[in-house]
Amino acid sequence: MATKPVLYSYFRSSCSWRVRIALAMKGIAYEYKAVSLLKGEQMQEKYQVLTPMAQVPSLEIDGFVINQSLPIIEYLDETRGEPALLPKDPKQRCIVRQISEIINSGIQPLQNLKILKYVGDDKKLEWGHKFIDEGLAALEKMLKTTAGKYSVGDEVTMADLCLVPQVYNAGRFKVDMSKFPTISRINAALGELDAFIAAHPNKQPDCPDDLK
Numbered sequence: 001m002a003t004k005p006v007l008y009s010y011f012r013s014s015c016s017w018r019v020r021i022a023l024a025m026k027g028i029a030y031e032y033k034a035v036s037l038l039k040g041e042q043m044q045e046k047y048q049v050l051t052p053m054a055q056v057p058s059l060e061i062d063g064f065v066i067n068q069s070l071p072i073i074e075y076l077d078e079t080r081g082e083p084a085l086l087p088k089d090p091k092q093r094c095i096v097r098q099i100s101e102i103i104n105s106g107i108q109p110l111q112n113l114k115i116l117k118y119v120g121d122d123k124k125l126e127w128g129h130k131f132i133d134e135g136l137a138a139l140e141k142m143l144k145t146t147a148g149k150y151s152v153g154d155e156v157t158m159a160d161l162c163l164v165p166q167v168y169n170a171g172r173f174k175v176d177m178s179k180f181p182t183i184s185r186i187n188a189a190l191g192e193l194d195a196f197i198a199a200h201p202n203k204q205p206d207c208p209d210d211l212k
């Protein structure tokens with residue numbers, strides 16, 4: 001019998017959250033191994049064997065370890081069943097990847113834990129707010145042209161898996177989401193789906209009780 005995939009995750013990690021949604025959407029059972037970013041467990045040798053980047057998520061699956069949430073999601077999409085998380089049409093597929101990269105490369109890395117530590121406690125809120133706010137403003141313009149019910153048309157795609165955790169982070173940095181009605185509408189619609197509910201930070205085994 002094949003062993004279950006193992007997800008190395010932190011409950012509040014937005015990149016881990018993307019992968020948790022993908023696993024839930026595809027109905028893949030997995031073992032959850034918590035890596036506490038707060039305690040710096042990502043820096044430990046036993047985790048760095050999985051990824052020299054010292055970041056979550058990592059997914060052990062099919063006899064290898066994958067890092068980087070978007071390649072993980074694409075691998076699951078290519079090797080596992082429905083629902084598809086990337087459209088078949090090359091142009092639509094490209095748009096999904098563009099939106100995903102706006103978040104994955106253009107917003108999330110600028111508000112990642114190690115950047116915020118470097119920026120320092122007195123500046124980190126202002127810093128994170130600035131880059132999330134600017135990034136979401138660009139995204140709002142883009143989504144106005146691509147969205148249906150969700151980010152790209154009416155099917156849930158990888159772009160949506162990136163969107164919801166980023167909006168949650170926007171809340172942590174006190175970004176005024178009323179400026180972004182399209183993003184807010186899509187985020188609310190996605191928040192009602194079972195896979196997104198199951199993948200939410202407050203449903204994870206490492207979420208402290210007082211945050212549930």
Ligand SMILES: N[C@@H](CCC(=O)N[C@@H](CS)C(=O)NCC(=O)O)C(=O)O
Pocket residue numbers: 013014015016037042054055056057067068069070104109112113114115
């Ligand atoms: N591009 C990577 C980014 C991974 C990443 O930034 N992970 C964050 C949590 S969302 C992390 O582990 N941060 C640890 C740190 O900054 O020390 C991915 O998509 O998986």
